[in-house]
Amino acid sequence: MIPLKSPGRWLRPALLSVFAALLTGCDAAILNPKGQIGHDEKTLLITATVLMLLVVIPVIVMTLVFAWKYRASNTKARYEPDWAHSTAIEVVMWSIPCMIILVLAVLTWRSSHALDPYRPLDSDKKPVVIEAVSLDWKWLFIYPEEKVAVVNELTFPVDTPLNFRITSDTVMNAFFIPRLGSMIYSMAGMQTKLHLIADETGRFEGMSSNYSGHGFNKMHFTAHSVTEPEYRQWLDTLRGDGKALDLAAFDALGAEKNHDWYPVTYYGSVEDGLFGTVIRRHVGDNRHLGMKHDGHGAAHEGHDGHAAEATASTAEDAAGEHAAEAHAEHAADEHVAEEHAAHAGHGMAGE
Numbered sequence: 001m002i003p004l005k006s007p008g009r010w011l012r013p014a015l016l017s018v019f020a021a022l023l024t025g026c027d028a029a030i031l032n033p034k035g036q037i038g039h040d041e042k043t044l045l046i047t048a049t050v051l052m053l054l055v056v057i058p059v060i061v062m063t064l065v066f067a068w069k070y071r072a073s074n075t076k077a078r079y080e081p082d083w084a085h086s087t088a089i090e091v092v093m094w095s096i097p098c099m100i101i102l103v104l105a106v107l108t109w110r111s112s113h114a115l116d117p118y119r120p121l122d123s124d125k126k127p128v129v130i131e132a133v134s135l136d137w138k139w140l141f142i143y144p145e146e147k148v149a150v151v152n153e154l155t156f157p158v159d160t161p162l163n164f165r166i167t168s169d170t171v172m173n174a175f176f177i178p179r180l181g182s183m184i185y186s187m188a189g190m191q192t193k194l195h196l197i198a199d200e201t202g203r204f205e206g207m208s209s210n211y212s213g214h215g216f217n218k219m220h221f222t223a224h225s226v227t228e229p230e231y232r233q234w235l236d237t238l239r240g241d242g243k244a245l246d247l248a249a250f251d252a253l254g255a256e257k258n259h260d261w262y263p264v265t266y267y268g269s270v271e272d273g274l275f276g277t278v279i280r281r282h283v284g285d286n287r288h289l290g291m292k293h294d295g296h297g298a299a300h301e302g303h304d305g306h307a308a309e310a311t312a313s314t315a316e317d318a319a320g321e322h323a324a325e326a327h328a329e330h331a332a333d334e335h336v337a338e339e340h341a342a343h344a345g346h347g348m349a350g351e
Contacts, residue, residue, distance in 0.1 A: 029178035038181035127161035134173035137215030174210035189282035198225035242268030
């Protein structure tokens, strides 16, 4: 019969070897950034971790050392049952963590402003504006200045700032390209912003990092960082081979609730203001939850605007009439008060 301890002697080293082999092939995108924002976030992550380990590692080491030194079998260890306080130990235990917390606070404050996703990046090159719309379950990227669009694929020139405007035509999602850094949510009826840049050419995986339904695991795309000539050639390809994207085509695209990965689709022309229309269709009574997808909200925007203006005008007129009535009543009250004062004065004079 094999003793129970025997399997453990070879099982533990085997498991450790397998785990080490898996880690060897692991390529953490966040720790291998390809953009300025990603590098800054990696530096912040490592710095904060090292600062916190300045407390964690000594505590772990001292715990093991004390447990070994003051074990029951060590009769040579000092035994002081009446010892209760040491000023030197208290100073070390409180001063070092307080200093680390102070450094972390300053570091967090500065980095939170420097890495604000809404803050534009400094560059000599003109930024590329990209409008991202999350659908069920795919990403639509509109290039408003180039008047083209593409589904589940991003292409942009290297070393050029990317100004993302992000919204959703359905439920909330999260736009994330791990190697470029910074995740931000997409929400119906709202616009969020994100500024990224790629420092080198390559293919970077993008995703939605927020669960949003049955096809969520297929909601990923590829971001291509290319040279400027390659980017221009890609735009020419879109304009030549792509379809037209208007509101009707957009509604048809959104109506396809794909559970598998949606293939890359090119649109060589885009209706002006489509991104704004997508946002506005979810704004207003009974539309802010994203329940209407038939485009009627956009069709009635003009009517809603006139109604809002009329309501505001009526409110201003009512406010003006109320103010006039109040002024008249106040003036009448002052007039009556003056008459009473005059009569009182005559009475006192007669006396």
